[in-house]
Amino acid sequence: MGGQRRHIGVAERRARLALGHRLAVSARAESPEEVADSLVALHGTDPATVYLAVGARLADAGRTVTEVERALYEDRTLVRMHGMRHTVFVFPTGLAAVVHASTGLAIAAKARAGLVKDMTTGSDGRLTEEWLAEVEASALAALARRGQATVNELTRDEPRLKEHFTYGAGKSYEGPQTVSSRLMRVLGVEGRVVRGRPLGSWTSSQFRWAVAPPHPGLPVGEAQSELLRRWLRVCGPATEADLKWWTGWRVTDVRRSLAAVGAVAVTLDGGVTGYVADGDDGPVAGPAEPWAALLPGLDPTAMGWQERDWYLDPALRSALFDRSGNVGPTVWWDGRVVGGWAQRGSGEVVWRVLDADGVGREARAGISAEVARVGAWLGSTRITPRFRTPLERELGAG
Template structure:
């Protein structure tokens, strides 16, 4: 049987339609956005709202509707997921993420905490278990609470221990910060409403919603199926990177779900079974201003088909985090930033096949973004050379 080749142009068309960026492909709610993208990066809290706003039919609803979904109706949940990273997921996907990814990460995180405490001469695992149980009980009473508030009920959370004593990166860790992170990856607590506005990175904690315990292999198939439906085709390297799983688990899930093999410019790729047929082109060229760590910009490890390698030094920080990006018709062509007075400024870094139509459309997206932000000021948590330069001018 002949393997179908999916071109770069078709991959860009799939991205535009399935990531709700093309004209006419927008979403009515944050839940629709999250369902289409599987996961929204949430390491930078503003990213969630801006990623939603870039895809909503009415961007003015991005902040209030995302707040509703996250903190009132809990249809979206902020929790640790793939690669030990904080994401926002549809609530119905939390059990899948926990079983497919969280369990293994959590076991390593708890073991590392116990090991670090033992090296520092801190109390043992039994003591830590007592503190954990008291902390969860306090959180159940309070509903939501900061680490400082929880420490009022369980003072042992304030205790500190030295991490990596004698090494160049030696530091002092507080039991509360490490324990709450472990409880997060174990699926026992989630991040609740932030202190301050929607741009704040200081969060309250809340008990995680109850979810069924799923079979690990079945959960991995389901997560991969959903992601390929949104982001396929993708290479094995993309899948391994996005999930954070060993390649053996990626291959096992691909086989179990009956993924279909296709040909890409960089080699072999995979799609959900039956999804190799051509897709229609978007009705017209489209522009978008996407925030730092946007799930589309960070969706694949192999990015040459939508992000020219020559642009990477300006658009990524040293840890591989992408900054705010300007898109034209399926590829990254520039960067944007918000200045202290609120103005949205942007610059084309790649002018290949970018003409007046593109510049007009990008300028319209900048006006749309400025309206979404209102009085808010957003500085990316991970700053990149292009963003810093634009913001300072």
């Protein structure tokens, strides 16, 4: 773009976050579909994250569980599937084709090639690619008949799914793997199966599988441009590094998509170049009221950018992240992370401020009210994050 670039500072970035991510009280949503559409994707690796992320953003948090289950398993307006960075997310169902074409196809090709190589070499040629094709077709037919099924149920229909092969023969990580565990994951990234209703409660990680709803094939470039455009509407301004990290694409794909959607370059603090969606470069005023939020581990806001210093003091990372870079439960005040929270075995929700700068009486009262709101809708349910962080462990054990 010609002329001088507009500067978007930290205050405005936090204002955009408050409104776009439905975190300010005045911006809260009426349904899980509104939340998912606003955020593009909800992290689904930890099943509880989906519900907690939605609950933090619903005007009526008490409806969280029933409404999310309705959207996922009855109306099918949300779908849990593999997406960016080989990670499980919950997307609006209408976005499934975009996600699959923009990110899933390349991942799927590598995943299938890896399975075939590992299976054939790890079984001394006993299990072949042709054999796998037969088993796969049989398993998908059984799944279609059942509607939804666990892997154990599918192995009763197709016993060959229980076959084992040796993974990493001769390596330090050598070990047995079943065809079923690898095949269902490959079918997932290929967009042919999705996770269905879990066994047990909404916090369970034992999912049934279902045949994926049909969706049209899209050209890769078109799909990448559409996904990037939607994400910039939610998370702009963002840097090339943010976009490359969030999508998992090559930098050439990011740059091509930025050009295709007419992204507008702006400057960020420190002279860094960021991008916003076309038409979204005007000034944004923040919500009238300061706001508090308790966000879960792997929340899409906390994990939304690779470069997070504008909302999270780097000194807090050792307490709030695990060694693999997964964020734990965070406490927010008016656009920045100020601490963390956990739930004890008694059900009590506890929290701690780690960055007290600007966290005075009003902030503590606001956070306390949000703690009470979260505790009320959780009720007797107990939450333990899948990826535990130092502060969450300490608070939860107290």
